[in-house]
Amino acid sequence: MLEIKNLHVKLEEEDKQILKGVDLTVETGKVHAIMGPNGSGKSTLSYVLSGRDGYVVTEGSAELEGKDLLEMETEERASEGLFLAFQYPVEIPGVSNMTFLRTAVNSQRKARGEEEMSAGDFLKLVRERAKSLKIDADMLKRPVNMGFSGGEKKRNEILQMAMLEPKMCILDETDSGLDVDAMKLVAEGVNALRNEGRSFLVITHYQRLLNHIKPDVVHIMADGRIVKTGGPELALEVEENGYADILAEAV
Amino acid sequence: MAALTRKETMAQQRRAQAAERLAAMAVPAVSSWSKAPRDAARARLLDMGLPHRRDEYWKYTDPTSLAQPEPVEAATFDPQETLIFAQHERLHLVFSDGVFDAEASDPLEGEGIEIARLAEAETADIHWAQDLYGTLEARGQQPVNRPLAALNSALAQDGVLIRVTGQVERPVHITYLRRDTASDVILHHVVKVEPGAKITLLENGPAAARLNTCLEVDVADGAAFHHIRAQGRDHERRAACHMFARLGEKSVFKSFTLTVNGVLTRNEAVIEFTGDDAVAHIAGAALGEGDYLHDDTVFITHDAVNCESRQVFKKVLRKGARGVFQGKILVKDGAQKTDGYQLSQALLLDDDAEFDAKPELEIYADDVACSHGSTTGAIDEEALFYLLSRGISKGEAGNLLVLAFLAEAIEEIEDDELASEITERLSGWLSRHSKD
Numbered sequence: 224m225l226e227i228k229n230l231h232v233k234l235e236e237e238d239k240q241i242l243k244g245v246d247l248t249v250e251t252g253k254v255h256a257i258m259g260p261n262g263s264g265k266s267t268l269s270y271v272l273s274g275r276d277g278y279v280v281t282e283g284s285a286e287l288e289g290k291d292l293l294e295m296e297t298e299e300r301a302s303e304g305l306f307l308a309f310q311y312p313v314e315i316p317g318v319s320n321m322t323f324l325r326t327a328v329n330s331q332r333k334a335r336g337e338e339e340m341s342a343g344d345f346l347k348l349v350r351e352r353a354k355s356l357k358i359d360a361d362m363l364k365r366p367v368n369m370g371f372s373g374g375e376k377k378r379n380e381i382l383q384m385a386m387l388e389p390k391m392c393i394l395d396e397t398d399s400g401l402d403v404d405a406m407k408l409v410a411e412g413v414n415a416l417r418n419e420g421r422s423f424l425v426i427t428h429y430q431r432l433l434n435h436i437k438p439d440v441v442h443i444m445a446d447g448r449i450v451k452t453g454g455p456e457l458a459l460e461v462e463e464n465g466y467a468d469i470l471a472e473a474v
Numbered sequence: 475m476a477a478l479t480r481k482e483t484m485a486q487q488r489r490a491q492a493a494e495r496l497a498a499m500a501v502p503a504v505s506s507w508s509k510a511p512r513d514a515a516r517a518r519l520l521d522m523g524l525p526h527r528r529d530e531y532w533k534y535t536d537p538t539s540l541a542q543p544e545p546v547e548a549a550t551f552d553p554q555e556t557l558i559f560a561q562h563e564r565l566h567l568v569f570s571d572g573v574f575d576a577e578a579s580d581p582l583e584g585e586g587i588e589i590a591r592l593a594e595a596e597t598a599d600i601h602w603a604q605d606l607y608g609t610l611e612a613r614g615q616q617p618v619n620r621p622l623a624a625l626n627s628a629l630a631q632d633g634v635l636i637r638v639t640g641q642v643e644r645p646v647h648i649t650y651l652r653r654d655t656a657s658d659v660i661l662h663h664v665v666k667v668e669p670g671a672k673i674t675l676l677e678n679g680p681a682a683a684r685l686n687t688c689l690e691v692d693v694a695d696g697a698a699f700h701h702i703r704a705q706g707r708d709h710e711r712r713a714a715c716h717m718f719a720r721l722g723e724k725s726v727f728k729s730f731t732l733t734v735n736g737v738l739t740r741n742e743a744v745i746e747f748t749g750d751d752a753v754a755h756i757a758g759a760a761l762g763e764g765d766y767l768h769d770d771t772v773f774i775t776h777d778a779v780n781c782e783s784r785q786v787f788k789k790v791l792r793k794g795a796r797g798v799f800q801g802k803i804l805v806k807d808g809a810q811k812t813d814g815y816q817l818s819q820a821l822l823l824d825d826d827a828e829f830d831a832k833p834e835l836e837i838y839a840d841d842v843a844c845s846h847g848s849t850t851g852a853i854d855e856e857a858l859f860y861l862l863s864r865g866i867s868k869g870e871a872g873n874l875l876v877l878a879f880l881a882e883a884i885e886e887i888e889d890d891e892l893a894s895e896i897t898e899r900l901s902g903w904l905s906r907h908s909k910d
């Protein structure tokens with residue numbers, strides 16, 4: 224599904240290398256997790272994959288189902304099935320959540336040459352999916368993420384994911400700021416979307432989320448590289464001992 | 475000594491120009507009640523002289539093409555102009571190149587309303603209009619001169635006089651068509667909303683290559699006046715539009731203006747609170763690109779207790795378009811509990827666009843809450859990336875953010891249907907202009 228090879232990325236504004244050769248392959252239908260210390264480059268990786276300005280790829284490649292992601296515009300990547308749940312979801316005053324969702328769903332359909340969803344069908348679907356994430360009608364009407372609590376913003380990310388039904392979902396610390404119940408809701412939302420055709424890359428600091436969303440593979444990222452890859456037990460190891468041993472070993 | 479002489483010469487020159495301007499247009503032959511106010515306006519204008527770009531009040535907008543005696547040319551453009559507001563149950567009046575088109579208009583009658591053409595009413599004995607015509611305009615000449623408004627009162631070719639005596643649900647809708655590439659039109663409307671009465675006035679259309687309008691509105695105690703205006707979309711048209719309102723006790727005045735296109739638009743609004751507990755909201759959304767200058771000039775005088783004024787002006791500019799806002803809230807001594815709010819914002823879609831704002835507060839009462847804010851900004855890159863990351867195209871994402879920026883102004887329109895018509899027109903403009 225997602226194949227990243229030797230990806231080197233530096234900042235556009237200053238000569239600072241952030242990613243220093245990331246190799247990572249997420250197979251179709253699998254859930255991969257990335258853990259790693261603060262500042263190791265996890266969010267940068269997810270931004271670069273979705274095409275945010277401000278970064279320069281100096282080396283390496285990233286492909287989604289064999290297509291060169293780095294060549295595409297941000298919106299094309301999304302229509303091709305890439306989705307990023309933001310670590311810090313953006314507030315957009317003046318644009319209602321509902322308009323935002325409907326425009327996104329229909330833009331992607333249009334880009335893929337599919338028919339737009341009718342207002343009625345859309346409304347039905349969004350209500351149903353919002354309900355299972357405990358997002359009420361008021362939150363749908365309000366401007367995107369405006370005045371949402373931290374946890375509400377994260378749930379809203381999952382709602383967008385549920386509506387857009389992407390193939391490759393990247394979740395950047397979707398668990399941070401969530402209380403125990405909200406974490407369960409989010410995990411259930413993610414698990415409901417798991418299927419053979421859909422892959423996940425879950426960035427997290429806590430093993431706890433991985434109890435709910437069981438990963439197939441766990442990677443450790445440090446200083447702009449994947450330094451270790453293993454099974455779910457790797458997350459437990461981090462939880463218990465921190466990163467010191469793994470980093471020492473990697474050097 | 476030399477400076478004074480130059481000043482004197484200048485004043486003299488201006489008076490000469492004003493005389494020339496007055497002479498250039500046919501004076502309606504009236505021998506009626508309107509002769510006195512017209513003559514007075516003429517005298518006012520000769521005294522003030524025409525506006526000049528060296529005037530402080532015209533610092534950002536060059537009035538030359540609005541003031542010069544020679545008419546200006548403007549290609550006609552918008553065949554769809556008549557479509558806005560057309561679905562509504564309304565009393566429809568049509569002016570074509572400034573000439574009233576009786577055939578295209580509804581009969582001048584309605585429940586709770588007296589309505590007449592200025593050109594016809596002048597020969598009749600209409601007391602209420604007599605007391606108003608040119609009166610609010612004259613009051614509005616203090617403390618700042620508005621010579622083009624005096625010119626209007628002196629020379630207006632036509633207009634409508636509306637007296638509202640009941641709670642009128644059906645809006646009066648004036649459509650201004652134009653076919654002539656050089657039409658030079660001056661229209662003067664007078665609206666008197668009697669105590670407890672209510673009316674909505676809708677206006678749209680380019681009207682003329684060069685348009686000068688004056689709308690005098692007297693809102694009596696407990697009365698309400700709602701106004702929505704969609705100015706003509708002809709690219710080359712020029713307009714100086716004046717609105718003078720006097721508000722009685724517990725009255726409500728709400729005006730919204732949409733301006734897309736037009737090479738030059740100066741909208742002046744002069745609002746005076748004379749009765750307590752009244753409300754005035756005035757808002758505008760302007761979009762333009764290229765050779766486009768849009769100027770909102772507002773003067774609100776609080777001379778009563780516990781009145782609320784609210785100004786919300788938004789402009790979206792690109793490719794060299796320019797926006798101007800001059801807004802003043804004057805709170806007179808004794809106008810306690812005044813609640814004044816003023817917001818003027820521009821969204822510049824590229825580096826070529828420009829916005830000049832001069833927000834002013836002048837307060838002589840101590841128990842008031844007044845605030846004003848003016849900002850100039852670009853599209854929020856974070857928000858744009860967020861929208862793009864959901865698969866929304868650049869054009870559509872940009873348009874969503876522009877509409878979001880304008881939303882606060884559009885929300886000032888109380889009627890949802892009318893608001894959505896305005897939004898539609900905005901969306902249409904945006905989708906036509908976001909391709910390149």
Ligand SMILES: Nc1ncnc2c1ncn2[C@@H]1O[C@H](COP(=O)(O)OP(=O)(O)OP(=O)(O)O)[C@@H](O)[C@H]1O
Nearest residue numbers: 234241259260261262263264265266267268277310
């Ligand atoms: N635009 C930027 N300007 C300056 N530094 C940046 C920028 N973007 C990223 N960095 C730096 O790159 C490094 C990686 O940041 P990134 O946000 O990817 O880390 P992370 O692994 O997601 O951390 P966290 O776990 O705290 O979320 C950090 O040192 C960060 O300060």
Ligand SMILES: [Mg+2]
Nearest residue numbers: 265266267310
């Ligand atoms: Mg991060």
